Amino acid sequence: MSLHPVTLKINGSLEQVNVPANMTLLTMLREVVGLTGTKNGCTAGECGACTVLIDGEPTNSCMILAVECEGQEIVTIEGLANEGRLSILQESIIEQGGVQCGFCTPGMLISAKALLDRNSNPSDEQIRAALVGNLCRCTGYVRIINAVHQAAAHIPEA
Amino acid sequence: MLNPHPGLPEFEYIKPASLAEASQFLAQHVGDARPLLGGTDTFVRMRDGFWTDKFLVDVKGLPGMTDLSFDQVKGLRVGAAVPMNRMLRLPDVALYYPLLAEAAESVASYQLRSRATVVGNICNASPAGDTIGSCILYDGVLEVHGVDGLRDEPLVGFFKGPGKTILKAGDIVLAVKLPVPPVSNVGHYIKLGRNKLSDLSIVGVSILAYPDKKVASGFHFRVALASVAPIPLELKNLTEVLASGKITPELLDVAAQAAMDACNPIDDVRGSARYRKYMVRNLVRRGLENIWLKLGQ
Numbered sequence: 001m002s003l004h005p006v007t008l009k010i011n012g013s014l015e016q017v018n019v020p021a022n023m024t025l026l027t028m029l030r031e032v033v034g035l036t037g038t039k040n041g042c043t044a045g046e047c048g049a050c051t052v053l054i055d056g057e058p059t060n061s062c063m064i065l066a067v068e069c070e071g072q073e074i075v076t077i078e079g080l081a082n083e084g085r086l087s088i089l090q091e092s093i094i095e096q097g098g099v100q101c102g103f104c105t106p107g108m109l110i111s112a113k114a115l116l117d118r119n120s121n122p123s124d125e126q127i128r129a130a131l132v133g134n135l136c137r138c139t140g141y142v143r144i145i146n147a148v149h150q151a152a153a154h155i156p157e158a
Numbered sequence: 159m160l161n162p163h164p165g166l167p168e169f170e171y172i173k174p175a176s177l178a179e180a181s182q183f184l185a186q187h188v189g190d191a192r193p194l195l196g197g198t199d200t201f202v203r204m205r206d207g208f209w210t211d212k213f214l215v216d217v218k219g220l221p222g223m224t225d226l227s228f229d230q231v232k233g234l235r236v237g238a239a240v241p242m243n244r245m246l247r248l249p250d251v252a253l254y255y256p257l258l259a260e261a262a263e264s265v266a267s268y269q270l271r272s273r274a275t276v277v278g279n280i281c282n283a284s285p286a287g288d289t290i291g292s293c294i295l296y297d298g299v300l301e302v303h304g305v306d307g308l309r310d311e312p313l314v315g316f317f318k319g320p321g322k323t324i325l326k327a328g329d330i331v332l333a334v335k336l337p338v339p340p341v342s343n344v345g346h347y348i349k350l351g352r353n354k355l356s357d358l359s360i361v362g363v364s365i366l367a368y369p370d371k372k373v374a375s376g377f378h379f380r381v382a383l384a385s386v387a388p389i390p391l392e393l394k395n396l397t398e399v400l401a402s403g404k405i406t407p408e409l410l411d412v413a414a415q416a417a418m419d420a421c422n423p424i425d426d427v428r429g430s431a432r433y434r435k436y437m438v439r440n441l442v443r444r445g446l447e448n449i450w451l452k453l454g455q
Contacts, residue, residue, distance in 0.1 A: 001168050021171035021214070024201075043165075044202050051269050057243065058269040063201055067171050068216065111269060132355040133267020 004067040010035070011079030019066040026050045028066035029076060037077035037106045041135075048134035051107035052076050058114040060133070077106035080113065089113055089151040096147040100138030108134045112148045120155045122148065166204055172215045177303045177330065180217055185305045185328030193217045193330050195238055196273035198266070199282045222301075222332050228254065233337040235301075238277035238330075242289075243268070245276065255336060257345025257366050258292040264349045265289065277331050280313070283323050283389070288349060290317075290390040291364030291382030295345075296336040304329045317389035340368035340378070344452040348441045349384075352428060359385045360429040361437045365445045367453060373401035375409075377453060381442060386423040386434050393420050396442075405450065414443035 003018040010033060017032050026043075029035045029052070041049035043062045050061040053075040080087040086094075089109050099105050108131060115122055115130035122130070127148045128141075136144060172191070174180035184191050191213035194200060203209040217223060218239035225237040228250035236245055242262045245251055252259040258276075265271055265279070265288050279287045280300070293313055300311045305328040313334075316323055325331070345366045351357030362384030370378035379400040382392045399413045418439035423431045 001170065004171060020168075022166040022168055024166065027165075043205060045198055045266070045270050048267065048269060054272070057241075057272040059272040060269050063196075063198055063270070063273055065171065065197070065214075068197075068218075114268075129355065130268055133269045 006067055006070050008069050008071065009073040011075060017066070021065065021067060023066045024062050025052070025054075025064045025066050025069055025074070026061035029061060029074070032066075035076050035078050039103055039106055041103070041107075046133075046135070047104070048107045048111060048131075049104055051110045051134065053110060053114060056114070056117065058111050075110070077109060080109060087113075088154045089116070089147070092150040092154070093144065093147040096143045096150060098139055098143040098147040104134055104136040104138075108136065108144060112144075112151070115148070116152055116155060121152055124149075166201060167207075167210065169204075169211060170213050172213050173219060174215060174217070177220050177332075180215055180220060180330055181303055181305050181328040183213075184215055184330065187213055188327040191215055195275045195278040195281075196241060198270055198274045199278065199284075217330050220330070220332075225333070230338060233335065233339070235333050235335045236276050237333045238275060240275060242271040242274050242276060246271075254339050254343075255292070255296060255345075256343070257295060257347060257364060258289065258336070260345060261289045261292040261347040261362075261364060264347060267355075277334050280316075280334060281323065281325070281331055283317050283319075283321050285320055285388060285390060286359050286362065286385040287390060288347070288359060288362055288384065291362060291384055291392075292345065292347065292366070293334055293336065294382050294390060294392055295364055295366040295380045296339055299335045299337075301332040301335060302329050303332055308332075310335075314392075319388045340366075343368040344449055346445050346448045346452070348445050350437055350441060358428065361385050361423075361434050361441060363438070363441045363445050365442075365449050367449045369453070370401075374403050375401050375405050377401075377405065379413075379446070379449070381413075381417065381445075383417070383421055383438060385428075386421040386438055391421065393417055395420060400446075405455065410443055410446045410450075413446060414439045417442040 001020045007016045029038050039049035041047035045060045045063045051058050052061045111134050127145050192211050194214040194216045223237045223239035226240045228234045276289045279289045298313045302311050348363040349359045350361045364382040366380045381396045396413050418435050421438050423434035425431050
């Protein structure tokens with residue numbers, strides 16, 4: 001299998017990597033770049049643990065090849081905090097107790113961030129619909145949904 | 159038992175520079191190469207070992223593939239590489255093709271729809287494909303590039319069985335085109351899954367309707383079903399039944415029973431054939447009532 005050079009931005013910094021054709025973005029992030037916050041759950045696009053932002057759109061990173069990401073801008077869970085300060089969403093999920101085992105949390109927060117980026121005041125139903133592709137086997141979702149509401153309430157008016 | 163967490167098998171990634179080159183390559187590697195769009199079906203099939211292609215031909219960068227446009231003469235053109243989320247952000251889609259918008263929104267999850275495409279949904283030719291029924295009812299036509307150049311393929315007659323279409327070696331679907339829709343059309347897609355959101359359908363019911371003074375009922379209805387036959391199924395007899403006279407609760411009952419009688423589902427992991435048949439009757443009845451309200455009746 002030949003290697004393909006890929007240049008892309010990850011959490012604001014430019015990266016150049018050589019990847020085999022069959023390497024997913026998920027594997028590249030975890031095993032080449034060393035960003036292990038993004039989790040590998042089902043590798044079938046169902047659990048959402050691997051969700052990252054690609055050019056602002058939440059995407060299952062297990063369902064896209066690294067080589068397809070040439071020139072794109074990726075944000076992972078490691079990119080949410082700013083200079084060591086957790087984002088409002090991260091603070092909210094801690095305060096609301098929306099983390100138990102934590103495996104779903106990175107993907108959940110990325111999906112929630114994408115939701116709040118397009119709708120700063122979502123209803124319960126809109127939050128549930130936006131997070132439907134992120135499975136959590138611990139919390140029962142209620143505290144996660146509360147955390148998204150809390151974060152929305154703290155978003156400064158545009 | 160399949161490995162529950164397999165990686166992707168080895169393959170080569172090809173990014174052709176032109177449509178001609180892409181079609182040529184696919185035609186020369188029959189059985190070993192397939193076009194790659196969003197990959198949401200492809201990667202699952204490859205990980206599970208069902209597809210063993212040596213080459214994935216990424217056609218998303220080819221001319222016209224990412225175009226999305228609507229105008230009042232030509233209608234809607236959705237390029238094959240347009241993800242569903244991007245399509246749904248075009249206001250004309252919900253305004254003029256409400257059935258397509260509702261069906262697309264029912265597909266999997268938001269982040270999967272960042273990659274999934276309508277053309278991919280069609281070409282995968284799953285009987286469960288959520289957006290296929292709506293594209294059939296809006297008289298969709300596929301723009302196809304093959305080794306002999308461009309041609310149009312209507313969706314009627316396109317499907318040959320689960321995963322099987324009339325596409326030939328070297329064919330690449332560039333877009334799905336939906337003509338200008340009937341004025342004041344309303345639509346409803348009902349998806350019965352094992353859970354409320356995100357599952358594959360056990361039964362999918364697409365209904366389109368619009369005022370039509372030429373028929374006795376005053377309305378033209380079209381109904382298509384997913385997951386109840388080897389291919390997506392339009393029930394033409396329902397159009398006749400629902401044109402035949404004044405729309406009454408009794409006529410809706412007759413139509414729902416006719417839908418149940420016309421489908422031929424199988425037992426599978428998501429539901430039994432018998433259950434599906436009853437659900438077709440109940441959901442068609444429920445869908446027709448919803449449509450009737452939307453028509454302002």
